[in-house]
Amino acid sequence: MGESRDRTETVLVHDDGAIRTVTVNRPDKLNALNAATLAALQAAFDAAADDSSVRVLVLTGAGPKAFVAGADIAEMADLSAARGHEFSLAGQRLMRRIETLPKPVIARINGFALGGGLELAMACHLRVAADSARLGQPEIGLGLIPGFGGTQRLLRLAGRAAALELCLLGAPIDAARAQQFGIVNRVVPAEALDAEIKAIAAQLSRSAPLALRGTLEAVIAGGECAIDEGLRFESAQFALLFASQDMREGTRAFLERRKPEFRGE
Known part of the structure; x- marks a missing residue:
């Protein structure tokens, strides 16, 4: 655009x-x-x-x-x-x-x-x-x-x-x-x-879009609820990212000492 x-x-x-x-x-x-x-x-x-x-x-x-x-x-x-x-x-x-x-x-x-x-x-x-x-x-x-x-x-x-x-x-x-x-x-x-x-x-x-989204959602939600509820939300977001290709790419890139290429998947 x-x-x-x-x-x-x-x-x-x-x-x-x-x-x-x-x-x-x-x-x-x-x-x-x-x-x-x-x-x-x-x-x-x-x-x-x-x-x-x-x-x-x-x-x-x-x-x-x-x-x-x-x-x-x-x-x-x-x-x-x-x-x-x-x-x-x-x-x-x-x-x-x-x-x-x-x-x-x-x-x-x-x-x-x-x-x-x-x-x-x-x-x-x-x-x-x-x-x-x-x-x-x-x-x-x-x-x-x-x-x-x-x-x-x-x-x-x-x-x-x-x-x-x-x-x-x-x-x-x-x-x-x-x-x-x-x-x-x-x-x-x-x-x-x-x-x-x-x-x-x-x-x-250049950052992982799904991780950015998870961070934003966790911080915003956590600011509006009790800490125990916020922690549960954070843990759920953390776990979901293990199902993403970006998390696999990020960890592989770290171990291979190269810059990751995140696709939001």
Whole structure:
């Protein structure tokens, strides 16, 4: 799938081998999430989940200023309570779709990741930020709370103290502090961001797809259940992989001192 060149499209998709980049394409609005963009992102991730040629996804925002600077306030301003609920549920469905995708999703945080943008980044499996990025949940200033899962994922990623600080005070933090909180995995100079993303995505694209999927499912499930249940799930996933050709290839390659060639079988 080549990259869409239509500037009117809210989401662009580009494939480079097994790596698919999904770009929120509203740079004039700092890539703010409106209903149409949420729907386009949902469709893009649904398609990626069903495409066996895609092994890794990178999610980013168009332009130099923003990953995603939040939900579209102009669209939100006149929503009723019922419509606001629908908007929240649509955002949460998208975030959950990304979080439970059976393929790794890397957030390339090139600028502002605020409100819905931070919620979008937190739904990804790995987050790499430019040192110039700013992250936060500023909804309190609008008389709102995060509605796309921000309170829950911040709590799980960064803990109660950090979640309350970001959501109650609403002030953005820099990428270095976000890394201290555990919200982002890596922080690199802005000029090195693309190289870092490319290296991580390339490594993941060469990994065993079934093992990647098993890891993602075990970690996500384990974060939402008691440890004994999580351990049972891990053991079941571990055992299933012994029936895969990739596991045979990986062990043979190790013993033969060569690089494995995984096929997702």
